[in-house]
Amino acid sequence: MRTIIQNGTVVTSGGIVKADVEIKGESITSISQTVKPEIGDRIIDASNQYIFPGGIDVHTHLAWPFQSTGTADDFVTGTKAGAVGGITSIINFTNPKRGASLIDTQKEWIEKGNQAVIDYGLHAIINEYSDRVLEELPILAEEYGVSSIKLFMAYKGEMMVNDLEMYKIMKKAGELGIITNVHAENGDVIDELVRQAIAEGKTAPIYHGYTRPTVLEAEATGRALAIAEAADAPVYIVHVSCADALNKVDEAKKRGVKAFAETCPQYLVLDISYLDLPNFEGAKYVCSPPLREKWNQEVLWNGISNGLISVIGSDHCPFRFEGQKTLGKDDFSKIPNGVPGLEDIFSLLYHFGVNEGRISLQKFVEIISTGPAELFGMSKKGSISVGKDADIVILDPNRSRVITAETQYQNLDYNAYEGMKVQGLITNVLSRGELIVKDGIFIGEQGRGNYIYRDRLHNKQFELTKNNLKNLNNPSSTGISFKVQYDK
Ligand code: DUC
Numbered sequence: 287m288r289t290i291i292q293n294g295t296v297v298t299s300g301g302i303v304k305a306d307v308e309i310k311g312e313s314i315t316s317i318s319q320t321v322k323p324e325i326g327d328r329i330i331d332a333s334n335q336y337i338f339p340g341g342i343d344v345h346t347h348l349a350w351p352f353q354s355t356g357t358a359d360d361f362v363t364g365t366k367a368g369a370v371g372g373i374t375s376i377i378n379f380t381n382p383k384r385g386a387s388l389i390d391t392q393k394e395w396i397e398k399g400n401q402a403v404i405d406y407g408l409h410a411i412i413n414e415y416s417d418r419v420l421e422e423l424p425i426l427a428e429e430y431g432v433s434s435i436k437l438f439m440a441y442k443g444e445m446m447v448n449d450l451e452m453y454k455i456m457k458k459a460g461e462l463g464i465i466t467n468v469h470a471e472n473g474d475v476i477d478e479l480v481r482q483a484i485a486e487g488k489t490a491p492i493y494h495g496y497t498r499p500t501v502l503e504a505e506a507t508g509r510a511l512a513i514a515e516a517a518d519a520p521v522y523i524v525h526v527s528c529a530d531a532l533n534k535v536d537e538a539k540k541r542g543v544k545a546f547a548e549t550c551p552q553y554l555v556l557d558i559s560y561l562d563l564p565n566f567e568g569a570k571y572v573c574s575p576p577l578r579e580k581w582n583q584e585v586l587w588n589g590i591s592n593g594l595i596s597v598i599g600s601d602h603c604p605f606r607f608e609g610q611k612t613l614g615k616d617d618f619s620k621i622p623n624g625v626p627g628l629e630d631i632f633s634l635l636y637h638f639g640v641n642e643g644r645i646s647l648q649k650f651v652e653i654i655s656t657g658p659a660e661l662f663g664m665s666k667k668g669s670i671s672v673g674k675d676a677d678i679v680i681l682d683p684n685r686s687r688v689i690t691a692e693t694q695y696q697n698l699d700y701n702a703y704e705g706m707k708v709q710g711l712i713t714n715v716l717s718r719g720e721l722i723v724k725d726g727i728f729i730g731e732q733g734r735g736n737y738i739y740r741d742r743l744h745n746k747q748f749e750l751t752k753n754n755l756k757n758l759n760n761p762s763s764t765g766i767s768f769k770v771q772y773d774k
């Protein structure tokens with residue numbers, strides 16, 4: 287069946303045009319003012335609405351065992367929530383058991399994901415170093431389409447690697463065209479600050495914020511960037527939360543490091559005061575890095591506008607308040623770290639970014655869809671263009687909604703953005719040509735999501751530095767802030 291989306295305004299990172307979109311099978315086949323409907327066509331009327339490429343959330347922790355518990359959304363509930371929220375692809379993290387092979391872990395997680403309702407890729411977490419890791423990386427890349435790995439500089443004993451391990455892994459990854467995601471916080475010093483705080487009886491959620499100061503995020507960010515520079519490897523700093531850390535990214539980019547930065551909605555919209563809410567409500571906002579002083583938000587928004595930040599990811603790491611967050615009732619260090627965001631990231635970025643005038647429509651598309659598709663090698667995703675997968679979000683800018691746990695698809699008893707009114711209502715969502723959200727209701731089938739085999743960065747063709755510098759000099763630039771090419 288052919289589908290035609292009529293009368294809408296198509297937005298890509300390169301331009302905005304009033305046009306109809308023709309879809310045959312799973313792909314976009316035409317974008318023009320003159321797509322003629324025929325009998326049997328399915329027509330979707332997008333009058334007065336925007337037609338965006340589907341959102342891509344490259345930072346999710348679905349079905350994730352962590353800190354003596356596990357995240358509350360699995361691939362079914364999490365991807366349904368993403369779908370109604372305008373996300374049509376995710377990249378989730380694996381979580382290898384101690385001593386497990388990366389290949390076996392990848393297979394296990396591909397299997398876990400097969401109940402997803404949208405397409406999914408997997409970043410391979412490496413939580414301990416061994417020679418086998420270096421042997422398995424090429425297999426992961428070639429046979430499993432893994433173009434990104436993740437290393438942690440915090441969570442000692444659970445996931446943290448040391449500097450030498452990081453260097454060796456990044457170097458091998460860089461040679462293979464694999465980009466390394468880094469969680470950059472100084473885990474050793476944080477653990478000591480946490481120990482001291484608890485010993486002094488400082489057990490409330492706010493101390494989670496005080497024991498993970500911005501200097502320790504900035505220090506680790508600078509160190510990760512230096513190690514990537516020495517290894518001549520591409521690096522992606524996840525969840526940059528503050529000006530101190532973003533400055534390190536700025537410095538590194540200026541000296542030509544193949545560095546990219548991500549921020550998350552919680553750092554753009556929420557702040558450290560949420561950790562101090564009464565009745566242990568602050569626990570709902572415990573995530574790492576922690577929420578920061580409010581003034582950091584505008585620095586991050588500027589980083590998005592000027593191309594210093596390439597991608598927004600949700601870091602969706604959901605834990606229920608009752609029974610999970612309450613594990614830390616008497617000790618903040620036992621509160622599982624994470625906030626939800628997969629269902630609302632698209633709306634939050636549209637509302638606080640586009641609607642409130644901080645970013646353009648094109649920049650919105652660039653960081654929620656085109657940028658992540660390019661950087662993480664999803665060649666069929668990320669744009670409304672002929673030949674791409676028909677992953678499409680239709681949004682009515684004249685309608686609004688109030689975010690609330692009562693109506694959410696996320697498997698949670700709270701929402702971190704409860705009560706916020708967001709302008710712009712997602713009406714319909716297509717995934718590979720199939721209408722999976724109609725009038726805001728999920729109508730797709732469980733298990734319809736495909737595993738995404740991703741392309742690797744071609745190191746020799748890396749062309750980011752000049753483009754980034756150009757954008758830094760032109761804060762109003764809405765152009766793509768980096769150019770990368772991939773091995774086919
Ligand atoms: N931070 C979180 O808040 N949750 C999951 C892991 C992380 O780095």
Ligand code: ZN
Nearest residue numbers: 469524525574
């Ligand atoms: Zn992290």
Ligand code: ZN
Nearest residue numbers: 345347601603
């Ligand atoms: Zn994360």
